[in-house]
Each structure stands twice: as structure tokens, then as C-alpha cells.
Amino acid sequence: MSELPSPDEFLSKIDHKPSPTGWMDTPVEIRRGIACHAAKPDRLEYVGFPNPREWSCFDEDWQLPENWQEILHKGFKERLDRFRSVKIFMDICVRCGACADKCHFFIGSGDPKNMPVVRAELLRSVYRNDFTTAGKILGLFGKKAKKAYGARELTLEVLKEWWYYFFQCTECRRCSVFCPYGIDTAEITIFGRELLNLIGLNIDWVAAPVAFCYRTGNHLGIQPHAYKDMMDFFTDEIEEVCGVRVKPHFMKKKADILFITPSGDVFADPGTFTCMGYMMLFHFLQEKYGLEITWSTYASEGGNFGFFTSHEMMKRLNAKMYAEAKRLGVKWILGGECGHMWRVVHQYMDTMNGPADFLEEPINPITGTKFENAKSTKMVHICEFVADLIKHGKLDLDPSRNDHLKVTYHDSCNPARGMGLLEEPRYVIKNVCNHFYEMPANTIREQTFCCGSGAGLNAGENMELRMQGALPRINAAKYVHEKHGVNMLSCVCAIDRAAFPTALEYWLPEVDNCGVHELVANALILPGEKKRTVDLRNEPLPGMEDEDDE
Amino acid sequence: MNISYMYSLIAVIVLFLLAYVGAMLPGGEVFFGIIIPYLALIIFILGFINRVVDWARSPVPFRIPTTCGQEKSLPWIKPNSIDNPTTTGGVIIRMFLEVVFFRSLFRNTKMALQEGDKLSYEWEKWLWLFSLAFHWTFFVVIFRHLRFFTEPVPALVELVAKLDGFLQIGLPELRISGVVLLGALMFLFLRRIYIPQMRFISLASDYFPLFLIIGIAFTGILMRYFTKVDIVGVKEFTMNLVTFKPHITEGIGSIFYVHLFFVSVLLAYFPFSKLMHLGGIFMSPTRNMVNNNRFKRHINPWNYPVEVHTYEQYEDEFREKMVGVGLPVVKPLAAKTPEEPEEKE
Numbered sequence: 006m007s008e009l010p011s012p013d014e015f016l017s018k019i020d021h022k023p024s025p026t027g028w029m030d031t032p033v034e035i036r037r038g039i040a041c042h043a044a045k046p047d048r049l050e051y052v053g054f055p056n057p058r059e060w061s062c063f064d065e066d067w068q069l070p071e072n073w074q075e076i077l078h079k080g081f082k083e084r085l086d087r088f089r090s091v092k093i094f095m096d097i098c099v100r101c102g103a104c105a106d107k108c109h110f111f112i113g114s115g116d117p118k119n120m121p122v123v124r125a126e127l128l129r130s131v132y133r134n135d136f137t138t139a140g141k142i143l144g145l146f147g148k149k150a151k152k153a154y155g156a157r158e159l160t161l162e163v164l165k166e167w168w169y170y171f172f173q174c175t176e177c178r179r180c181s182v183f184c185p186y187g188i189d190t191a192e193i194t195i196f197g198r199e200l201l202n203l204i205g206l207n208i209d210w211v212a213a214p215v216a217f218c219y220r221t222g223n224h225l226g227i228q229p230h231a232y233k234d235m236m237d238f239f240t241d242e243i244e245e246v247c248g249v250r251v252k253p254h255f256m257k258k259k260a261d262i263l264f265i266t267p268s269g270d271v272f273a274d275p276g277t278f279t280c281m282g283y284m285m286l287f288h289f290l291q292e293k294y295g296l297e298i299t300w301s302t303y304a305s306e307g308g309n310f311g312f313f314t315s316h317e318m319m320k321r322l323n324a325k326m327y328a329e330a331k332r333l334g335v336k337w338i339l340g341g342e343c344g345h346m347w348r349v350v351h352q353y354m355d356t357m358n359g360p361a362d363f364l365e366e367p368i369n370p371i372t373g374t375k376f377e378n379a380k381s382t383k384m385v386h387i388c389e390f391v392a393d394l395i396k397h398g399k400l401d402l403d404p405s406r407n408d409h410l411k412v413t414y415h416d417s418c419n420p421a422r423g424m425g426l427l428e429e430p431r432y433v434i435k436n437v438c439n440h441f442y443e444m445p446a447n448t449i450r451e452q453t454f455c456c457g458s459g460a461g462l463n464a465g466e467n468m469e470l471r472m473q474g475a476l477p478r479i480n481a482a483k484y485v486h487e488k489h490g491v492n493m494l495s496c497v498c499a500i501d502r503a504a505f506p507t508a509l510e511y512w513l514p515e516v517d518n519c520g521v522h523e524l525v526a527n528a529l530i531l532p533g534e535k536k537r538t539v540d541l542r543n544e545p546l547p548g549m550e551d552e553d554d555e
Numbered sequence: 556m557n558i559s560y561m562y563s564l565i566a567v568i569v570l571f572l573l574a575y576v577g578a579m580l581p582g583g584e585v586f587f588g589i590i591i592p593y594l595a596l597i598i599f600i601l602g603f604i605n606r607v608v609d610w611a612r613s614p615v616p617f618r619i620p621t622t623c624g625q626e627k628s629l630p631w632i633k634p635n636s637i638d639n640p641t642t643t644g645g646v647i648i649r650m651f652l653e654v655v656f657f658r659s660l661f662r663n664t665k666m667a668l669q670e671g672d673k674l675s676y677e678w679e680k681w682l683w684l685f686s687l688a689f690h691w692t693f694f695v696v697i698f699r700h701l702r703f704f705t706e707p708v709p710a711l712v713e714l715v716a717k718l719d720g721f722l723q724i725g726l727p728e729l730r731i732s733g734v735v736l737l738g739a740l741m742f743l744f745l746r747r748i749y750i751p752q753m754r755f756i757s758l759a760s761d762y763f764p765l766f767l768i769i770g771i772a773f774t775g776i777l778m779r780y781f782t783k784v785d786i787v788g789v790k791e792f793t794m795n796l797v798t799f800k801p802h803i804t805e806g807i808g809s810i811f812y813v814h815l816f817f818v819s820v821l822l823a824y825f826p827f828s829k830l831m832h833l834g835g836i837f838m839s840p841t842r843n844m845v846n847n848n849r850f851k852r853h854i855n856p857w858n859y860p861v862e863v864h865t866y867e868q869y870e871d872e873f874r875e876k877m878v879g880v881g882l883p884v885v886k887p888l889a890a891k892t893p894e895e896p897e898e899k900e
Contacts (some may be wrong), residue, residue, distance in 0.1 A: 016672050023755040044713075053862070059625035085803035087857055090840045098605070100761050102753050103659075103682060114672065117755050139827040153562045153759035161813040180643070181621045185653070185686075187841035189621060219864050220872075230876040233730060256883050302882060303869050308884070316616075317743055317861055324863040330868055353620055356853045360599070377626045382849040389628050390617045397629060423619075424628030425639040425846060447664055447676040451623040546638040 007122045008038065010469060012512055019388060021106070028126065029152060031118070033166040035062055038206035038469035041462065044212030049205060051216040052318065058206025062168060067161075073204045074159055078135055080203045084196060085136065091196045094188045095475055096124060097130045104180035104190070109455050110173050113473030121180035121190040124170050128197055130157045136456030164206075171197040171210055171300040173470060174343070175459035176313070177418035182451050194460070200313040207314065211461035214310040218322050220311060223268030225308035232302045235271050239281045246543065248535030251288035253300055260299035261370065266341025266387075267308040267499035270520070276502040278541045279342060279520030285529055286391070286522065289400070292532045294371045298339065304329035307346040308499060312353075313461040320357040323349055326338050326384075327358050337367040338384040342520050344459060344498035347386065347426070350418035355382040372397040386420070387430040388497060391525060393438045407438040408494040409547050412524065413485050414443070415478060415505075417498035427451075431499050437528035442489040448481035457495075458504035468507075475508035483513050494518045560748070563762035567817075572817035578809045587812040588792065589801040595819035604828025607834050613816070616855040618848050619842040626896050641847050650843055654836060657687055681839055682746070689739035692732040693768070695719060696775075703793040727779060741763055757853045764830060767821050774814035 024031055046057035058068050070076065083094045106112060110117040118124070133140040133156035140156040149158060176191035180228040201207065217226035227235070236253055244250045254260055266283065270276035290296040304325040311318030319438065319478050340350055355361065364383040365375040374393045376385045394400050404541055414434055420426035427450050436442050457474020485491040494505060494516055505518035527540050536547050577583045624635025636645045637652070645701070651652040652658040665679035699716045702708040743766050749755045778784035787805060792804040837843065845851075870877065870884055878888050 013671070016668070019668060021666075022751045025751070027757070030757055059852045067646045086613055089610055089615045089838065090619065093610055093835045093838055093840075096610075097829060097832040097839075099829045099832055100753075100756050100758065101682065101686070102756060103663050104749070105752050105756070107664075112666055112668075117752060120752060120756065122756050137827070153559065155758040155760055178621055181841055182623050183662055183664075185657055186712050186833070187621055187653075187659065187839040189619070189841045192619070192841075220869075222869060228876060229882055230880040233880040233882055258883075285564060285657055302877070303866050321659045321863050324861070325866075328863070328866060351848050353617055355618055355849065356855050357858065359791070359852055373797045374629070376628075378626065379848060379849040381852045382851070386628075392632075393629055396629070422621055422623070424629075425622035425624060425635070427625045429628060433897065445676075452662075477674055480672070484673075 009472060009511065012135050014411065015472065019074065019113065020115045022115075026160060028118060028123050029048055029155075029157060033118075033162065033164075033169055034196055035165060035169050037063070037466070038075060039173065040169060041208035041464045041467050042212055044209045046206075048212035048216040050208070052219050054202060054205065054207070054212075054322070057295055058113075058205065061166070067165075067206070069164075069204055073164075076203050077159060077164075077200055080121070080200050081135065082133070083541045084134075084153075084484045088192070088196065090189065094125065094192060094271065095129050097134075097474055098122065098129070099188050099451055100126075101185065103183045103185065104188075107180045107183050108190075108308065108479045109175075109177070109179070109457055110357045110470070113476035114470075115124075116173075118166075118170055119173055121174075121188075124174055124190055125188065125193045126155065127167055127170055128193060129161065130155055131159045131380050133139060134158055145286055155224045156241070165196055168201060168206055171201065172462065173419070173473065175455045175457065175462055176453035176464045177417065177459060178422040179452065179454065183370050186220070195312075195316075198313060202315050202318075206374050208461060208464070210464035211310050211313045214323065214461075215314055215318060217435070218306050218310065220326060221305075222301075223271075224308055224310055225268045225272050227305070229302035231533070232271060232305055236284070236300070239284055242541075243281055243285055246539055246541060247285070247531050247537060249285075249531045249533055250289075251284050253284050253287065254297060254327075255299065256303070257299040259334050260297040261336055262296070262339045263304070263333055263335040264298050264300055264339045264341065265304050265307045265326055265329075267343045267346060268285065268306050269422075269499035269503050271305075272343070273503060273541075275517070275519050276499050278523040278526075279502065282520065282522035282524075282526030282529075283341060283387070285526045287533060289529055290371065290394075294399070296370060299333065299335065301329050301333070305345045307341055307344060307350075308322065309349045310350050310461055314343055317351065317534040319349060324358050326350075326354065327361055327364075330361070330383075331363045334549065336365045337379075338364070338365065339387055339390055340384050341387050342420040342497035342499065342522060344417035344500055346419075346499075348423035348459045350382065351424045354384070369393050371399050386424075386426060386429065387523065388426060391522075392429045392432045395433060400525075401430070402528045403530055404437050404439050404524075405487065406546060406549075407524055408440070408542065409488060409540070409544075410438060410524070411440040411442065411491045412493045412495050413482060413484075413491045413497040414441070414449070414496055414521075415456070416449055416451075417496055417501055418455050418459060420497060421451055421453050425451075426497070431496075433521055434495060437524045442485050442491050444481040444485050448477065454478040454481065456501045456504040457508065461519055462505050463500060471504065472508060475512065477500055479512040480510055482509075482516055486513060486516050492516055495521055495524060497521050520542055536553060556561075556663050559757055560744075560760040560762040560766075562759045563766050565895060566763060567766040569809045569862050570767075570816065570820055571813055573769065574813040578812035584657075584803045584812065588803055589796070591819045592796065592815060593801075595823040599822035599825055601821075603834060606831055607838075610835070610838055614856045615840050615844070616857060618844050618846075618853040619840055620747060620844040621844045622846050624656075626846065638844050641845055646843055652836065653842060657683055657690075685742040688735050689743060692736040692739065695732040696730075696736060696772075699730070703790055705796045706724055706794060725780070732773060733776055737769065737776070738767050740772065742769070750800075762830060764821070764824070764828065767817055767824070771814060771817045771821065774810055774817065778808075778810055778814065782851065784808060793870045845873055 049057035075254045143150045174194040175516040181189040198325040214224035310323040339391045454477040622639040624638030627641045629633035660683040663679045664676040701712045747753045788804040795802040795849045
């Protein structure tokens with residue numbers, strides 16, 4: 006953070022005008038503050054990935070396998086045969102430029118190669134050279150002819166450009182909303198990163214969570230006893246705030262529901278408050294309605310950094326969810342607040358690791374609501390679940406306990422554009438808070454901006470990149486802060502909660518960040534609780550502490 | 556000077572001269588009037604089919620629609636059945652609006668950083684408007700040309716031609732489509748030149764089809780309004796062409812062959828270029844798929860088993876620690892001591 010210029014200086018340096026030369030004539034310059042550390046060898050070894058070694062993207066020599074071009078060519082071909090999406094996206098882009106200024110990284114950096122169209126062209130140029138008839142014919146007339154067609158060979162220079170820019174995309178899909186053909190840069194980046202992983206090119210902030218998750222069940226590498234310790238700590242905290250001791254279940258066989266959420270919320274503020282929120286909610290449901298919801302330390306990760314590595318790795322990590330649900334014999338799975346976790350659960354899980362015929366079609370036993378939309382995957386989003394509870398009046402809520410907050414809501418990219426979860430969280434927030442304000446229309450719902458740190462880019466060494474990426478989102482939050490006095494940016498994503506505190510501190514220190522279920526828990530009246538004088542963060546509730554003092 | 560568009564401009568000028576001069580040479584009319592058009596048509600048809608079949612050969616392993624509206628979840632929350640379709644009907648409407656009205660492009664915004672620190676996103680309608688104008692007028696022009704390939708001319712073709720000329724300016728009366736087409740093409744060209752980001756991303760293969768279609772429109776307008784081509788002769792020629800009784804009609808003039816040659820080049824170029832978006836748009840998985848992911852299982856034809864870390868392996872590694880904090884385990888702690896000591900966090 007100390008290396009960053011002041012926000013004003015940062016802003017004054019953003020220039021959206023690219024050089025007058027075309028993109029292929031603009032060489033790549035890998036910069037500190039933008040690029041991430043390379044994956045350490047033990048991470049790759051643990052999951053059996055190729056070419057583990059100590060290296061850095063700032064080295065001249067990347068210690069690639071001798072035949073790296075051949076590996077990538079073969080890998081490219083294989084994947085074209087497997088994914089119609091990319092094959093079509095390679096062929097049909099007309100470079101209309103509609104996507105150009107939709108990317109948070111382009112908006113925040115002005116680096117023209119962060120225009121989604123160019124990110125895709127990085128792959129397309131090699132595709133045209135290696136896999137199209139026209140590219141091969143034009144190749145006979147030399148480099149210039151190829152270049153006119155937008156084709157080029159895969160050289161080390163090109164490879165470095167791939168690395169640099171595929172790790173400057175958070176797979177948020179915002180550009181895909183505006184593309185007249187629906188070309189999805191997330192698909193392009195997923196494809197590109199999958200290729201890079203074939204020759205051992207990953208970043209540590211992705212590779213480490215992958216290895217950890219494989220071994221310990223969660224990205225942070227929290228071992229079961231430490232996980233339990235954290236939960237015990239939260240139990241104490243909750244007792245201090247509410248005077249009620251919650252009793253979370255762990256790996257309880259034949260529980261009604263298995264709950265899976267990102268481990269980030271067990272580990273770092275402000276996610277921890279959301280985690281405490283879940284624990285209080287489940288306690289409430291158990292006390293009041295006898296519903297048993299269990300946690301698991303084996304499947305203690307909702308997120309899936311495998312998704313940022315390769316389709317295969319995604320499947321390997323995701324397998325734990327169904328495996329654990331089956332082992333425990335629960336009825337269905339409830340998923341916590343998370344972004345890419347929900348893209349994986351919603352669009353991939355059933356296909357990869359289903360069918361989940363050992364589970365029941367999810368029904369909310371308290372309201373009788375059948376979650377028709379989840380009857381095959383058998384996993385329900387906690388906002389769907391809680392919205393249903395609230396709608397049926399099954400929660401005892403006192404929204405005035407959030408009166409010290411003026412809340413806005415950030416649609417996390419994946420639940421918005423890979424699922425369509427837009428109204429549920431809003432409904433929940435409006436029922437637990439009295440002051441809710443929307444950010445401008447072009448920055449929410451399907452047009453929402455990424456936090457700037459998704460898809461594994463939430464590292465420390467790329468802080469400049471992260472602040473670039475966060476700018477559009479925070480700028481919209483700033484608008485409602487200035488207009489309505491908003492002081493809380495809520496979200497349903499654990500990466501958001503890891504990314505926003507830093508981004509807010511830099512761009513908009515007056516505003517804080519929370520998960521939706523922290524707000525729920527503040528409002529939730531637990532059976533037998535004491536009069537609350539503080540919120541979950543132990544901050545005094547205005548108007549409530551006075552009586553206590555007297 | 557931008558090399559990308561100079562290449563393309565030069566290429567189109569060379570093509571012009573090739574046909575213009577070539578048609579005047581002995582045998583030139585047969586070559587540019589019969590051989591090239593047939594060849595181009597064959598390339599177009601086979602190339603187009605080949606490309607589409609090639610796309611279709613690759614499966615769609617995952618259901619990945621880009622959802623642009625509320626999902627269908629709880630019964631009391633109104634889903635957006637077009638932008639987040641859960642039925643085939645919804646997808647058809649979504650695709651129809653996309654293909655016919657460029658719905659996604661209609662959303663386009665223009666970002667600006669103002670007053671130093673305020674980002675704004677203004678509705679940007681011009682790209683949408685001119686793209687739509689270009690595609691629609693091009694379609695109308697092609698449709699109008701059916702009168703050269705049919706006898707008797709269908710009433711609908713006559714009607715479209717009549718509507719197209721409703722302004723009744725000059726003689727032959729001005730067809731609006733041609734003018735709008737040329738204007739829209741100029742807009743699409745100029746934005747590539749003048750908007751720095753567009754110049755940065757534009758390739759020669761972006762300018763080439765623009766110049767080529769400008770060339771087609773230009774030669775067409777030239778023939779209709781200025782050189783006043785022998786329409787009866789042209790129709791005789793085109794009818795012979797489409798009934799596969801190719802025969803050269805004398806004295807049509809070189810400009811006509813240039814026009815025909817440009818069209819032929821466009822057809823032959825089509826399957827190998829970005830113009831294939833015509834076919835691709837229908838097959839784009841982010842647009843043409845139903846968002847019913849969690850209630851109808853999608854099958855991946857190449858789904859293969861992968862290596863996973865099982866619960867048993869997990870418990871074997873951490874059993875002692877689990878027991879230590881009271882977490883349930885499947886196998887009780889054995890008398891055996893753990894083999895490896897624990898490291899770091």
C-alpha cells in the first residue's frame with residue numbers, strides 16, 4: 006500500500022488513449038505492482054501439476070520445458086475440440102469495441118491491452134496462425150501478411166503477454182453482457198490459464214489455495230482443529246454480544262442440511278462477522294424449528310480456485326461437496342455467500358460431479374417451500390433460503406439494530422452474471438435494514454463492477470492492479486456515499502470481503518464493508534438473548550447503550 | 556499512417572483495377588462474369604457449411620449462459636424470462652432480439668472520467684444505430700437484388716423496392732437503402748480511424764470488408780445513377796447465371812464486372828473471416844442456452860473421472876487433531892503414533 010501514489014495522483018495518471026500503433030506493435034512490459042508472484046513448486050507438486058520450479062515472471066528465463074510450444078499447440082487443439090464456446094469466440098469477434106470500456110481493469114488502468122477484445126486477441130492471434138487455413142496461406146507470404154490478418158507465432162514474448170494479461174482478468178463477465186455475440190472473456194481467460202498451467206505457469210495466489218484446498222478442505226489451509234478453534238472463538242464472541250451460546254454441528258451424520266461456505270469468512274474480518282451471522286441464524290432455526298444444519302471441516306470451502314486453474318482442477322476440488330453430503334447422509338446442501346463458488350455450483354457442479362441422486366429435492370422444512378430451481382443440483386443459496394424464511398415471517402427481526410448503517414449492495418459478478426441472483430439479497434437486506442440505497446443503474450445488477458480482485462488476483466504484490474480494478478466499483482459507492490451518506494457496502498462474496506476493506510481504505514475510507522448475513526444477524530432476535538447494546542463488531546448501537554450506562 | 560487500413564484500401568483498389576481492366580481483355584467477361592462468380596458461390600456455400608459443422612463438432616460441455624436479469628427462484632420473485640431465460644421460448648425471444656435488433660449492443664455505454672475523480676457511463680447509441688442501419692440496409696439491398704434473379708419478380712421484392720424509393724428524388728428514383736448503407740459504412744470506418752481505442756484494435760481484416768462493401772455499394776450506385784447501366788442486359792445475364800445457362804450479354808460495361816467481382820470476393824472471403832459472425836451468433840453458448848442449470852442436469856460428453864482427495868485420506872492425515880478438539884471421526888484413534896510431524900499453519 007505504501008508504494009501506491011495518493012488516490013488523486015493515481016487518478017490523474019489514468020489515460021485511456023492508447024498509443025497510435027496497433028496492439029501487436031506495442032510490446033509487453035511486465036510491471037511490478039501489476040504482476041503476481043509465480044507459483045511455488047510445492048503447490049504444483051501437491052496436486053501433480055507439470056513443471057514445478059522456483060521462478061519469477063521478472064526473470065529472463067522462465068525455465069520452460071524444452072518443447073513448450075508443442076505442448077501449448079497440442080493443448081490448444083485439444084481444447085478447441087472440447088469447447089465450442091472458445092472455438093466460436095476465436096472466429097466471430099468483429100472488434101466493434103463495445104467491450105472496450107466495460108472492463109474495470111481498463112477503466113482503472115487505461116492499459117489498452119486490458120480492453121477485453123485485446124485480451125481475447127492475444128489468443129486469437131495465435132489461433133489464426135496455428136489453426137486457420139487463411140493464416141497458414143498468408144504465412145507463406147511472410148510475417149507482414151500474417152500480421153495484416155492478425156496472426157502471429159507463439160513466441161516467448163507472446164507467452165509472456167499471455168501470462169501478464171490472463172492474470173489481469175477477474176473472469177467477471179461484464180464485457181460479455183455488452184458483446185453483441187455474447188463473447189465471454191471469462192471463457193477466454195479460463196482457456197488461457199488452463200494452457201499456461203500445462204507448462205507450469207500459475208500464480209502463487211491461485212496455486213497455493215488450490216493445493217491447500219485439496220489437502221485440508223479449504224483454501225487457507227486451515228486444518229480441522231484450527232477451524233474448530235476459530236468457530237469456538239466466534240461462539241464466545243456471539244455470547245458476548247447476545248448472551249446466547251450457539252452450538253454449531255460439525256460433520257453431524259443425518260443432519261438435515263450440510264452448509265458450505267468460503268473459508269475466508271472463518272479467517273478474516275469482516276467475513277468473520279458474516280460467519281458469526283450464519284452461526285446465529287442456524288442456532289435460531291434449531292432452537293425455534295428444530296432444523297439441524299451441519300458444518301464440515303472436510304468440505305470447508307465453498308470457493309474453488311481450481312476454477313482459476315483448469316476445468317479438471319475445478320472438478321477435483323468441487324468433488325468434496327457432494328462426497329461429504331453423501332457421506333453424512335444429509336437431505337440437501339445450503340451454500341453460503343460467495344461469488345465464483347456460485348458460478349461453479351450453479352453452472353458446473355451438477356454436470357461435473359452429479360447426478361446428486363443420493364440427496365433429496367430441496368424443501369425448506371420450516372416454510373414448506375420447494376426450491377424448484379435447485380431440484381437437480383440440490384444446493385440452495387443462503388439468500389434464497391433466508392428470503393423464503395423472511396417472506397413466510399419465520400425470522401424474528403429487529404431492523405432498527407442496523408439503523409446506524411446506511412447500506413448499499415454490491416452485486417458480486419458471478420451470482421449476478423452467472424446465475425441471476427439479484428432480488429433475493431436485496432429482499433433480505435430491505436427486511437433487516439431500514440436504510441438501503443442503490444448505486445447507479447449502470448453499476449449494479451447484471452452491469453455490476455467487479456471488486457477488482459477476483460479470480461485469484463487478491464494478492465499483496467499486485468496492489469496497483471487491485472486498486473485499478475476496484476476503482477469503478479468504489480467510485481459508484483462514493484457516489485451514494487456523497488449523495489445519501491451510505492457508510493456500508495454490503496455484498497454476498499467472500500473475495501469481496503477480502504478485497505473491499507483494502508480498496509475502501511485506499512479509495513473511500515469513510516465506507517465499510519460487510520456480508521448480508523452480518524446484517525441479518527444484527528437484526529435477528531435469538532431466543533433468550535440479552536438486550537443488545539453493540540452490533541456483531543462490538544460497536545455500540547446508538548440509542549441502546551445509554552440505558553445500559555444509566 | 557495506419558498500415559492496417561492502407562493495406563486493405565490498396566487491396567480493394569487492386570481488385571477494382573483487376574476486374575475493370577480484366578473484363579476488357581479477351582475472355583475477361585467469361586472469367587469475371589461466369590467462372591469467378593460460380594467459384595465464389597461454391598467457396599461460400601462449402602466454406603460456410605464447413606465452418607458451422609466444425610463449430611458444431613465441438614461439444615458444449617457446460618451450460619454457461621451469461622445471465623442478464625433475475626433468475627427464476629422463489630415463486631414470488633419475478634424472473635426475467637428473456638435476459639435470463641429458463642425456457643426454450645425465452646431463449647428464442649432473447650436470440651431474436653439479439654439477431655434482429657442487436658439488443659446487447661443497445662445496452663452500450665460510454666465511460667468517461669470527469670472532474671478528475673468521477674466515472675460516468677453514458678448511454679452510447681451511435682454504434683448500435685449505425686450497425687443496425689448498416690445490417691438492415693444491406694439486407695434490403697440484397698433483397699431488392701432478387702429482382703435480377705427471379706422472373707416474374709415476386710410482389711414482395713417489388714414492394715420493398717418501391718418503399719425503398721418512396722422519396723422519389725431524381726430518375727431513376729433514389730433508393731434510400733443504398734445511401735444509408737454507404738453512410739453507415741462510412742461511420743463504421745471513421746470510428747475505427749478516429750477513436751484511438753478502435754484504431755488500436757483494428758486489423759487489416761476489419762477494414763478490408765468495410766472497403767469491399769463500400770466498393771460494392773459505390774459501383775452499384777455508379778451504375779444505377781451515373782453510368783446508367785443497361786438494366787435489361789444485366790437481367791438477361793443474371794437470369795442466365797442463376798438458371799445455370801451462363802451466357803455473356805455484350806456491352807454491359809466494366810463497372811458491372813467490378814461490382815460482380817467485389818461481390819464474388821466478399822462471398823469467397825466470407826467463410827474465412829469475422830463475417831462468420833452471421834452464423835456464429837446463433838451458436839454462442841452464452842446467449843443461446845437456457846439458465847435451468849440447477850433444475851435440469853446438463854451432460855458433458857467428455858466428462859472423465861478425476862483424482863480427488865477423499866474424506867478417508869483427509870481423516871487419516873488429521874485424525875488425531877480432529878479427536879483432540881472433539882470433531883467426530885469415522886475410525887477411532889488407533890494406538891499407532893502418527894508418522895509425520897506437522898508443519899506450519
